[in-house]
Amino acid sequence: xxxxxLSFKVVKTLxxxxxxxxxxYRIEIALWALSGVLPFIMFSLWSQNDVGNSFGLNxxxxxxxxxxxxxxRQFSVVWVVFSFEEDSLSGRLSPYLLQPLHPLLRYxxxxxxxxxxxxxxxxxxxxxxxxxxxxxxxxxSLPQFFLxxxxxxxxxxxxxxxxxxxxxxxxxxxxxSALERLIFVPYxxxxxxxxxLSAFPSNVLKVAMLTPFPFLIxxxxxxxSGMPVDIFNGFLAQILWIxxxxxxxxxxWKLGVKRYTAMGA
Amino acid sequence: MxxxxxxxxxxxxxxxxxxxxxxxxxxxxxxxxxxxxxxxVFILSLFFTGGRQLGDWTWESALVIQGVYTFLDGLTNAxxxxxxxxxxxxxxxxxxxxxxxxPIDSQFWLSVKKFSFAGLPEIILGLSIVFWAAxxxxxxFSLHSLFVFIISLLIGFIILYxxxxxxAASSIWFVKTWNATExxxxxxxxxRYPISAYPVILxxxxxxxxxVAFLTTFPAEAILGELxxxxxxxxxxxxxxxxxxxxxxxxxxLKHYTSASS
Numbered sequence: 001x002x003x004x005x006l007s008f009k010v011v012k013t014l015x016x017x018x019x020x021x022x023x024x025y026r027i028e029i030a031l032w033a034l035s036g037v038l039p040f041i042m043f044s045l046w047s048q049n050d051v052g053n054s055f056g057l058n059x060x061x062x063x064x065x066x067x068x069x070x071x072x073r074q075f076s077v078v079w080v081v082f083s084f085e086e087d088s089l090s091g092r093l094s095p096y097l098l099q100p101l102h103p104l105l106r107y108x109x110x111x112x113x114x115x116x117x118x119x120x121x122x123x124x125x126x127x128x129x130x131x132x133x134x135x136x137x138x139x140x141s142l143p144q145f146f147l148x149x150x151x152x153x154x155x156x157x158x159x160x161x162x163x164x165x166x167x168x169x170x171x172x173x174x175x176x177s178a179l180e181r182l183i184f185v186p187y188x189x190x191x192x193x194x195x196x197l198s199a200f201p202s203n204v205l206k207v208a209m210l211t212p213f214p215f216l217i218x219x220x221x222x223x224x225s226g227m228p229v230d231i232f233n234g235f236l237a238q239i240l241w242i243x244x245x246x247x248x249x250x251x252x253w254k255l256g257v258k259r260y261t262a263m264g265a
Numbered sequence: 266m267x268x269x270x271x272x273x274x275x276x277x278x279x280x281x282x283x284x285x286x287x288x289x290x291x292x293x294x295x296x297x298x299x300x301x302x303x304x305x306v307f308i309l310s311l312f313f314t315g316g317r318q319l320g321d322w323t324w325e326s327a328l329v330i331q332g333v334y335t336f337l338d339g340l341t342n343a344x345x346x347x348x349x350x351x352x353x354x355x356x357x358x359x360x361x362x363x364x365x366x367x368p369i370d371s372q373f374w375l376s377v378k379k380f381s382f383a384g385l386p387e388i389i390l391g392l393s394i395v396f397w398a399a400x401x402x403x404x405x406f407s408l409h410s411l412f413v414f415i416i417s418l419l420i421g422f423i424i425l426y427x428x429x430x431x432x433a434a435s436s437i438w439f440v441k442t443w444n445a446t447e448x449x450x451x452x453x454x455x456x457r458y459p460i461s462a463y464p465v466i467l468x469x470x471x472x473x474x475x476x477v478a479f480l481t482t483f484p485a486e487a488i489l490g491e492l493x494x495x496x497x498x499x500x501x502x503x504x505x506x507x508x509x510x511x512x513x514x515x516x517x518x519l520k521h522y523t524s525a526s527s
Contacts, residue, residue, distance in 0.1 A: 027439055035447040041455045041467075045312075048464050054314055178290050181297040189304030199311050 006105070014106065018113035029114060033121035036073050039066040040129070042194050055199035061227065063136035065196050067129050068148075068221035073193060074122045075115050076156040076216060080107045081180045084167040089174065097257065104164055104253070111160065140224055147231060148224035154238040155216045161245035162212065168249065171256030186211065192218025196227075212241045269373060277380045284382055294342070294383035298390070305331060305457055320462030325402035327459060329395055329485040333418070334457050336391025337425060337480055343384025345426060348376050349433035350446055356436050359524050372515050376430065399488045407490070413497060414487040420500040421480040425453075427507035428475065430515070437518040456481040476503060
């Protein structure tokens with residue numbers, strides 16, 4: 001069996017070494033998990049000020065939405081551009097490029113391993129949330145959970161590809177992580193991390209839906225929290241974005257490698 | 266003392282020269298800043314749909330808070346982030362040794378070495394929003410309210426700096442390039458909204474434990490002429506405590522510094 005053109009053995013080795021590496025940094029990863037508290041801060045604001053009703057969510061609905069948003073974010077966070085920039089500037093990229101393994105796949109493995117390390121912390125935070133808001137407790141049905149799981153993976157894929165696009169610019173400029181801010185800003189406001197998108201005025205919502213961002217948090221979080229959502233069109237949009245981004249990253253990467261000057265080597 | 270001013274001048278003029286090399290960064294920062302501001306004002310406006318208020322704050326006065334936040338965010342981007350996120354790298358690569366050997370206070374050196382000029386537009390824009398929104402909400406400035414505003418901003422900045430420095434200094438123990446300052450940034454985002462809009466427990470935490478209230482809400486109240494003397498006095502004490510603690514913590518952390526690969 002081959003996965004992304006890699007034998008099963010290679011995949012297993014990549015994942016286990018990256019997992020072992022990530023386990024070394026448990027405290028840091030716990031802090032990272034904690035740094036996702038923004039949805040909870042926003043939840044306390046929306047529910048305290050009784051705004052939820054104006055977009056059709058009571059307090060329990062809001063609590064479930066924001067806990068779901070937190071969880072989706074935990075398993076779709078991407079930091080490839082920062083790792084890549086560091087490796088590129090310090091010259092570590094050169095040996096990676098020589099190996100018969102696409103360097104981006106190494107980062108994919110690192111992200112997946114980091115998500116596995118995050119899992120216990122994310123669960124602990126979710127349990128704490130339920131203890132503080134016992135009335136909001138719910139368990140999604142099995143199909144709901146499965147669909148949310150799938151769409152979170154798709155969300156991760158889109159986010160990873162978007163950031164890889166920026167990372168590939170490292171071949172042209174030394175500070176491509178600064179460009180990442182230009183993706184992060186619309187992501188922050190349009191993804192649904194701060195407010196469910198149903199709160200948006202309809203014209204803003206229309207524009208937002210043309211971007212990939214609502215499918216990164218809002219869509220999976222709505223499935224997980226059991227809110228009504230157009231599942232078919234959501235998945236269609238996710239797959240569409242992936243199929244646009246994969247060739248774009250590929251092309252930009254190939255162009256970039258040709259320009260690679262092996263900094264620091 | 267004069268030596269320290271001279272050092273800052275040298276640091277920042279070299280920083281300016283080296284940043285001219287990355288002019289594109291200015292443009293990116295500017296775009297990111299405008300986008301962030303637009304987004305936060307939009308989210309804020311969602312709270313006010315249907316004639317509601319946000320924890321007794323009107324739309325205009327809530328904009329003053331956004332202005333103060335933008336101002337402090339600019340200072341963070343200009344001064345705190347470029348300097349304090351570097352500490353972890355010095356520790357990891359062992360170059361902190363060279364800093365410690367220099368005949369100047371190490372905390373000072375680490376805190377002012379760099380200055381990112383891309384943060385300047387945000388600082389200016391933040392202040393402009395503060396004054397514009399304060400006028401819109403019918404505030405009449407007096408020398409007194411301006412003075413209290415400056416003092417409360419100073420209090421806010423000292424607390425912000427101390428908390429950042431505390432977290433950055435903890436990298437003596439936790440060495441990882443994606444640093445703990447991210448947690449702080451997420452929590453400080455709470456400062457975009459008035460403290461009275463939060464549930465009681467969070468109000469307590471954001472006033473005493475992680476004093477977000479002193480960063481944005483209280484300076485905004487100051488320019489609107491609503492800040493009581495008691496809070497200002499308490500802020501002065503709190504900020505000196507935070508600053509003293511950051512220094513003591515740095516001295517303590519250095520005792521545990523073992524340099525890299527030794």
